[in-house]
Amino acid sequence: MSELLIRGRVLTFLAEPQGIDDTAAWRYIEDGAVFVRGGKVVEIGEHAEVSRRAGPGVAVADHRPHLVLPGLIDTHLHFPQTQAIASYGAQLLEWLNTYIFVEEQKFAEAAHAAAVADRFMDELISNGTTTAVAYCSVHPESVEAYFSAAEARGMRMVGGKVMMDRNAPDALRDTPQQGYDETKRLIEKWHGRGRAHYAISPRFAITSTPGQMEMSQALVAEHPTCFVQTHLSENRDEIAFATSLYPQAKDYTDIYARYGLLNDRMLLGHCIHLGDREVSVLAETGAVGVFCPTSNLFLGSGLFDRDRFDRLGARWSVATDVGAGTSFSMLETMDEAYKVLHLNGQKLTPFNSFYRLTLGNARALGLEKHIGSLHAGADADIVVLDSSGKSAMEYRMRTATSLAEELFILQTMGDDRCVAEVYVAGKAMKGKGKVGASEKRVLETA
Numbered sequence: 001m002s003e004l005l006i007r008g009r010v011l012t013f014l015a016e017p018q019g020i021d022d023t024a025a026w027r028y029i030e031d032g033a034v035f036v037r038g039g040k041v042v043e044i045g046e047h048a049e050v051s052r053r054a055g056p057g058v059a060v061a062d063h064r065p066h067l068v069l070p071g072l073i074d075t076h077l078h079f080p081q082t083q084a085i086a087s088y089g090a091q092l093l094e095w096l097n098t099y100i101f102v103e104e105q106k107f108a109e110a111a112h113a114a115a116v117a118d119r120f121m122d123e124l125i126s127n128g129t130t131t132a133v134a135y136c137s138v139h140p141e142s143v144e145a146y147f148s149a150a151e152a153r154g155m156r157m158v159g160g161k162v163m164m165d166r167n168a169p170d171a172l173r174d175t176p177q178q179g180y181d182e183t184k185r186l187i188e189k190w191h192g193r194g195r196a197h198y199a200i201s202p203r204f205a206i207t208s209t210p211g212q213m214e215m216s217q218a219l220v221a222e223h224p225t226c227f228v229q230t231h232l233s234e235n236r237d238e239i240a241f242a243t244s245l246y247p248q249a250k251d252y253t254d255i256y257a258r259y260g261l262l263n264d265r266m267l268l269g270h271c272i273h274l275g276d277r278e279v280s281v282l283a284e285t286g287a288v289g290v291f292c293p294t295s296n297l298f299l300g301s302g303l304f305d306r307d308r309f310d311r312l313g314a315r316w317s318v319a320t321d322v323g324a325g326t327s328f329s330m331l332e333t334m335d336e337a338y339k340v341l342h343l344n345g346q347k348l349t350p351f352n353s354f355y356r357l358t359l360g361n362a363r364a365l366g367l368e369k370h371i372g373s374l375h376a377g378a379d380a381d382i383v384v385l386d387s388s389g390k391s392a393m394e395y396r397m398r399t400a401t402s403l404a405e406e407l408f409i410l411q412t413m414g415d416d417r418c419v420a421e422v423y424v425a426g427k428a429m430k431g432k433g434k435v436g437a438s439e440k441r442v443l444e445t446a
């Protein structure tokens with residue numbers, strides 16, 4: 001089994017930091033190492049100790065002085081929108097109709113889906129994201145392309161075919177029965193194959209009839225280990241339209257609740273304009289509200305109220321929401337998250353940001369046994385971050401005096417240029433680390 005010692009400044013979280021001084025919430029090892037065998041983390045610790053236990057002759061990837069963290073996790077984005085980022089000038093419903101429902105029609109063609117899926121996975125990796133939860137298009141071919149591209153790279157990925165049977169062009173509509181049958185077949189083929197997880201994906205209440213909601217309910221009941229994803233309360237016109245289509249529902253959240261879709265595997269994109277009753281329902285059911293700051297600013301949707309989620313005990317995660325989101329970078333996403341919360345008088349500490357990008361998002365997915373922290377037995381999905389990845393950052397870093405300050409510089413100024421290396425199940429994906437420095441290591445420990 002292949003073995004590797006990854007050396008650098010190791011940072012991993014154990015719990016949600018309750019403040020900047022809550023040092024019990026994370027583990028930081030200045031001259032640290034992660035020992036990896038067969039794609040899993042064996043142990044982390046002081047380099048000298050881990051290296052001694054690993055024994056002589058083990059390959060070393062020496063990433064000093066960079067930070068070594070668990071791979072970043074993106075909990076909501078749209079793979080068919082990779083080439084539709086930066087579509088100008090419209091709010092949600094107009095943006096969907098003008099740009100997105102045109103773009104997604106291209107995914108009827110398997111070759112196009114395969115080409116975009118390859119590029120999509122490569123963009124994630126370039127940005128240090130090792131797990132993501134994506135919507136595919138309505139075409140089963142797009143799901144085949146998505147999971148095939150993930151499997152070729154060994155990535156743990158979540159995704160599913162969007163179901164839509166109204167308020168979309170003919171070419172993007174399925175029927176309740178077709179959505180059910182295609183989803184079921186894709187679950188049977190992909191869910192649990194290697195590192196793939198399926199997400200049952202009714203796009204949102206506007207594009208699904210009650211008949212399709214019932215089929216979604218059946219799929220969720222029949223496949224309790226699958227994820228479920230949809231959109232909720234992103235834009236005021238959307239809310240008015242959705243609730244007009246389901247007049248018997250108490251509010252937008254109640255539409256999904258009535259069809260039994262809310263559970264602790266449910267990811268609800270946006271959740272901006274919710275009332276207390278709705279957030280309390282999310283808290284009771286364990287459903288997760290997904291905060292997508294670059295998207296919410298880009299579409300002019302509104303400001304996510306993180307404090308209300310915390311106050312009412314509801315779970316939340318962070319995501320890019322490409323292509324309404326404007327960047328694949330989870331660092332840029334946290335830059336905007338900080339600003340969105342700031343506009344509401346809410347604080348996001350740098351330690352909390354990096355907790356969210358790793359263990360926090362892993363917990364939101366219920367995948368913390370496998371990803372999100374560098375514990376023994378975890379998947380060796382790892383990102384190496386260079387806090388001086390841009391010249392302005394290098395200059396700014398000269399005055400940084402603490403890890404908290406460094407992390408804040410990384411999230412405020414950083415992007416893919418700060419991603420020095422990415423390991424997926426222990427395999428270097430960029431090849432930039434000085435892998436194979438075993439001679440140097442032998443000299444050091446001699």
Ligand code: GUN
Pocket residue numbers: 078092096100203204231234295321324
């Ligand atoms: N609501 C329904 N579909 C979408 C989508 O593709 N992007 C965003 N941002 N919101 C949606």
Ligand code: ZN
Pocket residue numbers: 076077078231269321
């Ligand atoms: Zn979305």
